[in-house]
Amino acid sequence: MMSNDAAVSIGDGVYWIGGDDRTATIFEGAFPIPEGVSYNSYLISSKDTTCLLDTVDASIASKFWKNLRTTMGDRKLDYLVINHMEPDHGACITQVLEAWPDVTVVGNSKTFTMLENFYHVVPKNRMEVKEGDTLTIGDHVLKFYFAVMVHWPEVMFTYDETTRMLFCADAFGTFKAMSGALYADEMDFDRDYLEEARRYYSNIVGKYGSKVQAVLGKLKDVPIEMLCPLHGPIWRRDLGYIIGKYDLWSRYEPEDKGVMIAYTSVYGNTGVVAEKLAHLLKERGVSNVVVHSMTTEHTSYAVSDAFRFSNIVFAATTYNNNLHPTMSATLEDMENMAVQNRRYSVIGNGSWAPQADRLIEERVSKMKDMTKVGETLVIKSSLAPEQIPELEKLADDIAASMR
Structure with a gap:
């Protein structure tokens, strides 16, 4: 279980630093979210190197910064990986660059175009990655998988070969705040979250079924032990359940x-x-x-x-x-x-x-x-x-x- 205002260790040197927003009533200016939404961000902190994976929406920026500062202490941030440039995950990027101007920003070519378009900034240090490239963060080896149009063209997934965690951007996410739980196995997911997970998928990702199938194909033989989305609970057990839902939905087969x-x-x-x-x-x-x-x-x-x-x-x-x-x-x-x-x-x-x-x-x-x-x-x-x-x-x- 988690506190709404505290970082949580989710693996060896990996921390969740997100939070819930219960004040939001509309998502992307279109979809009602009567029970709010959660935003997830993650930090990898090894002995010598730190790496932030995505930020959060402006609505919970204060929670994010408290969690990040508490976890980082007085250490500097070495890397910022941007898996998805949508502003509900990128709203704190400019502040991160102001706090650590020498941070190396990791993304693909489309990431940096969108970063300049949204926030009019060009990072001092940038690392443009391609499909299959790797980045070593202390004991962690990160591998990048492009997830084009799931559901934006710049989306990529970051796989930690050390912990076998997949940081999967908007995939496997859901509407609805998490009410103290961080992991899917800490809640009755079918009863309390499945409908909102399906509504999230069908209305946000739904038209890109072929793109979802392509990414699932890439990951078929990757040994994943934890799914870490940008919205909703983390999956550390029964991963086949939610992956199976995505497979079904993206093939447009009735559930x-x-x-x-x-x-x-x-x-x-x-x-x-x-x-x-x-x-x-x-x-x-x-x-x-x-x-x-x-x-x-x-x-x-x-x-x-x-x-x-x-x-x-x-x-x-x-x-x-x-x-x-x-x-x-x-x-x-x-x-x-x-x-x-x-x-x-x-x-x-x-x-x-x-x-x-x-x-x-x-x-x-x-x-x-x-x-x-x-x-x-x-x-x-x-x-x-x-x-x-x-x-x-x-x-x-x-x-x-x-x-």
């Missing part, structure tokens, strides 16, 4: 057999149909059914469950002779994050000129390997009693597609 119903409703009538369908599916033995009202929920939750479940139902209202804007946003985000290889069904509503069903079909057609299940159900204002058999048939077809 679970189940149905995600995403609906928009103006006056509640489309919502009634969505809830009725969920009930009918439960009656037919479908245990995993999740309903999202896109008029009240952020699209990131639906995108996350689209990565999780085998089946998606889109139910939407026609609005101004177009698709309701919240369903339009949901489909746009799913397309942007490369949702694919799913079975889908369509329910459209339109009081006098239904268009939603046709527009949903047009949007889904832009996604890869999507298979339609059942006939489209079109209602006018509200579900008519004589249409209930059609809804029941749709539930039958969806349940059958999952057997």
